[in-house]
Amino acid sequence: MTRTFRMDEAQPRLLDDTAQGVIGTPMDRPEGPLKVTGKAAYAADNLPEGLAHGALVRATITRGRIAGIDEDSIADLPGVIAVIRDDRFVRNPAQGMADEAPVQPGDRIDYHGQPIALVVGESYEAARDGALRLKVRYDEDAGAEVDPATASETEDGDPTESGDWDKAVAGATVSVDVTYTTPAQVSAAMEPHAAVAEWKADRLVLRGSQQMLRFNRNEIADSLGIDPEDVQILSPYIGGGFGSKLGIGSEAVSAAIAARELGRPVRVVMTRQTVFDAVLRRTETEQRVRFAADGEGRLLAIGHDDRISNLRDEEFAEPVSSASQFLYGADALLFRQTVARVHRTPAGSVRAPGEAVGMIAFESAMDELAEALEMCPVQLRLKNIPEKHPVTGQDFSARALAECLKTGADRFGWPGRTVPGSRREGDWMIGLGVASAARPNMLVKAAARVRLSAEGAVVETDMTDIGTGTYAIFAQIAAEMLGLPTGKVSVRLGDTDLPGASGSGGSFGASSSGSAVFLAARKIRETLAGKLGCSPEDLTLRDGIARGANHEAALSDLLDGELVEEAEIEEGKTAESHFSSGFGAHFAEVAVNAWTGEVRVRRMLGVFGIGRVLNEKTARSQAVGGMVWGVGSALHEDLVHDPRTGHVVTRDLANYHVAAHADIPADMQVEFLEERDDQANPMQSKGVGELGISGSGAAILNAIHNACGVRIRDLPATPDKLVAALEAATE
Amino acid sequence: MQTTLTVNGEERRLDHDVRTSLLDALRDHLGLTGTKKGCDHGQCGACTILLNGKRINACLTLAAMHEGDEVTTIEGLGTPEAMSPLQSAFVTCDGYQCGFCTAGQIMSATGMLAELKEGMPSHVSPSLSEGSEMTDPEVAERMSGNLCRCSAYPFIREAIAMASEDK
Incomplete structure (x- = not known):
């Protein structure tokens, strides 16, 4: 077993000195040609011999028990093979990094839409028909609470507080006390959750759509009651995750059980409606944000309280005030959370849990404070950047917030911003908005193996690429470290038989697992230096040639056989001494139609400090993707629940609107500032996937206010709300 | 039932359920899994193909309706080695x-x-x-x-x- 490298101190900036020159470049994704020609095989694309098709049956009551399943009701349907019902079925997907089985409720039903059985057929059509016709009898419990606003069962978290709140507020010249509400949201990855389960002797081979294989293997093994060694999960391509595929879920567990019982491979693909019903949602939020400031705009008090919801037995609680606790400083701080227990589809991680919705309210309220102070919103933010983490007292590592705000303001033409409601083009009112961006950076335990031979290098890890660019980035890291053209590096991902990585989640995948690749390659460099007869510091590797201490040799001549190194990394002392986070600034220009209330986003700019950029192209795509999600959060996305049953009403892509081409302008700009975060990891890089969504929605809302003078605090800011607000403003 | 259609220039004979969508026929019967199913309701466009030269959502039509039709899928546009x-x-x-x-x-x-x-x-x-x-x-x-x-x-x-x- 390899010794685990702990990030106890800043590491040399080796990637600044290596010679290949590929790290950070906007390299095309190596798997791109497979993706654009339909040759990349996602979970549901696997069609093993003898495949049977499973369709999940959902509960049609909110709370109660299954009294009986009438298998005879579909016995005469042609092509139906079996009805699978098992106490090992899971209620909902495991939360991210759970590493154990999710709740297995047996006959109990906790929410409308909970998967309760699997109908297996010779064809998809037979299974689907059987699942719809299957007769299920219930013992229903009346009076299940489904409304988060009125739920009687609530839990108050321990408040985070410091300073003398009353004193700070009493000394304020200007204060803001506003309440924002955000609706429940979903990930809605384009690929519905899918699993193809096959037993080879006593070993389960699961082709799944999963983000975090190291955890997922333990989760499904625990769900099934088998040894993790008897599970292999393969997820080389994943059609988007955004948190929805962090943990093992119903499609995988039911497919594995059915395949075992029937002795043949079984495929279960959730329908889009089942994805809405039975995959973790983002909680709705009610947020009260309070600021108190002196006449110069210095913050005296910062308060952010939120009320969220989840189903009982789910520990996950959206960390709504996460960024509010470190973006700005004040004499008094107060952050409180209440979780309401409701019988709805449970809540979990959706892209940037916490910041995605918390920063919309927080950064909009900052705009309200700037307005009250008659101060430039950029200046207000610059004025309140704290020296140390306001709650923990930690030093910040690399933090580019001020530079991002200044650079962005300059580039976006911010000084040209006029007073609210003063810029008009025909029926359209035009406005600019700004918001800060922040998303904490993490280092999660990860391992990887690198092989080097005369033919080139191979990277092997169970890390996933959910569209984030892992294949490209790992090829670049290995190529840079080993002095090879990227075409000489092949990357194998998404197989639990390979070294266990961090998985994709929390924007930590590329940096955590990439650092393991980096460290494995660094070990190989040390061996090569020894073979060449120089110190590792003097070794230069480029285009397959090793140079050092006046020696030069082709790698192919230095190697006799294959060099194989594995490395593992985990966080260490730097995580205690320093607070590492991605920072940035969002700028948006919108047009609001004076008559219809329609909002059109005209352009956006995001300026970010994410440490070393590993691939400029995939990083930019991630950032823009996040910014688009911010547009969706501000303007479109709204998961509506039936107030009687808690059932999801907007349970398809026609009723739950995610941004489409026409919603997004071509002018979506991203700039990454040159930065190295020495405390983060040996590559000095940070996460980017969630930073783009963190704050971007607020920039849109603030631009709406600048355009037409109204504040929308109940999201999304749909035309009906804008028309009502515009009418109220003119009365 | 049986349907014969031309897919990516090649004549293909299908033996399928009357309920089989053109999308499922392509994916599960012909193994052309490049075409994806994102919603099965014509809401996401992931299953877009060319039917007699025009783009359609393959999930919104039944295989049985396409006797003699010409279908082009992503596999028919190019290969990793020779992309369109x-x-x-x-x-x-x-x-x-x-x-x-x-x-x-x-x-x-x-x-x-x-x-x-x-x-x-x-x-x-x-x-x-x-x-x-x-x-x-x-x-x-x-x-x-x-x-x-x-x-x-x-x-x-x-x-x-x-x-x-x-x-």
């Missing part, structure tokens, strides 16, 4: 991330470019009869039936513009 100009431009412009909607985007764009050439108007065209230029708003409007949750939209449209200039 659009496929190649998607790689260059990073017009995707996870890649799941990509086949649909590319097939839709292929059909859309032909529609533009034929002078078919869209909701944002200045005129119903004069045809329209290939502007970004035109392409955005015409491509809005193809969702991309990774939200690669600006880069998808950049790729479409790049490929159309190459032609």
Whole structure:
């Protein structure tokens, strides 16, 4: 077993000195040609011999028990093979990094839409028909609470507080006390959750759509009651995750059980409606944000309280005030959370849990404070950047917030911003908005193996690429470290038989697992230096040639056989001494139609400090993707629940609107500032996937206010709300 | 029941359930899994193919309705070694991330470019009869039936513009 490298101190900036020159470049994704020609095989694309098709049956009551399943009701349907019902079925997907089985409720039903059985057929059509016709009898419990606003069962978290709140507020010249509400949201990855389960002797081979294989293997093994060694999960391509595929879920567990019982491979693909019903949602939020400031705009008090919801037995609680606790400083701080227990589809991680919705309210309220102070919103933010983490007292590592705000303001033409409601083009009112961006950076335990031979290098890890660019980035890291053209590096991902990585989640995948690749390659460099007869510091590797201490040799001549190194990394002392986070600034220009209330986003700019950029192209795509999600959060996305049953009403892509081409302008700009975060990891890089969504929605809302003078605090800011607000403003 | 159709230039005979959608026929019967199922309700566009040269959602039609029809799927456009100009431009412009909607985007764009050439108007065209230029708003409007949750939209449209200039 390899010794685990702990990030106890800043590491040399080796990637600044290596010679290949590929790290950070906007390299095309190596798997791109497979993706654009339909040759990349996602979970549901696997069609093993003898495949049977499973369709999940959902509960049609909110709370109660299954009294009986009438298998005879579909016995005469042609092509139906079996009805699978098992106490090992899971209620909902495991939360991210759970590493154990999710709740297995047996006959109990906790929410409308909970998967309760699997109908297996010779064809998809037979299974689907059987699942719809299957007769299920219930013992229903009346009076299940489904409304988060009125739920009687609530839990108050321990408040985070410091300073003398009353004193700070009493000394304020200007204060803001506003309440924002955000609706429940979903990930809605384009690929519905899918699993193809096959037993080879006593070993389960699961082709799944999963983000975090190291955890997922333990989760499904625990769900099934088998040894993790008897599970292999393969997820080389994943059609988007955004948190929805962090943990093992119903499609995988039911497919594995059915395949075992029937002795043949079984495929279960959730329908889009089942994805809405039975995959973790983002909680709705009610947020009260309070600021108190002196006449110069210095913050005296910062308060952010939120009320969220989840189903009982789910520990996950959206960390709504996460960024509010470190973006700005004040004499008094107060952050409180209440979780309401409701019988709805449970809540979990959706892209940037916490910041995605918390920063919309927080950064909009900052705009309200700037307005009250008659101060430039950029200046207000610059004025309140704290020296140390306001709650923990930690030093910040690399933090580019001020530079991002200044650079962005300059580039976006911010000084040209006029007073609210003063810029008009025909029926359209035009406005600019700004918001800060922040998303904490993490280092999660990860391992990887690198092989080097005369033919080139191979990277092997169970890390996933959910569209984030892992294949490209790992090829670049290995190529840079080993002095090879990227075409000489092949990357194998998404197989639990390979070294266990961090998985994709929390924007930590590329940096955590990439650092393991980096460290494995660094070990190989040390061996090569020894073979060449120089110190590792003097070794230069480029285009397959090793140079050092006046020696030069082709790698192919230095190697006799294959060099194989594995490395593992985990966080260490730097995580205690320093607070590492991605920072940035969002700028948006919108047009609001004076008559219809329609909002059109005209352009956006995001300026970010994410440490070393590993691939400029995939990083930019991630950032823009996040910014688009911010547009969706501000303007479109709204998961509506039936107030009687808690059932999801907007349970398809026609009723739950995610941004489409026409919603997004071509002018979506991203700039990454040159930065190295020495405390983060040996590559000095940070996460980017969630930073783009963190704050971007607020920039849109603030631009709406600048355009037409109204504040929308109940999201999304749909035309009906804008028309009502515009009418109220003119009365 | 049986249906014979031409897929990517090759005659294929299907023995299928009457309920089988054209999408499931392509994927599960012919193994052409490049075409994806994102919603099965015509809401996401991931299953876009060309039917007799026109783009359609393969999930919204039954295989049984297509006796003698010609279907082009993503596998019929190009291969990893010999990509079509659009496929190649998607790689260059990073017009995707996870890649799941990509086949649909590319097939839709292929059909859309032909529609533009034929002078078919869209909701944002200045005129119903004069045809329209290939502007970004035109392409955005015409491509809005193809969702991309990774939200690669600006880069998808950049790729479409790049490929159309190459032609």
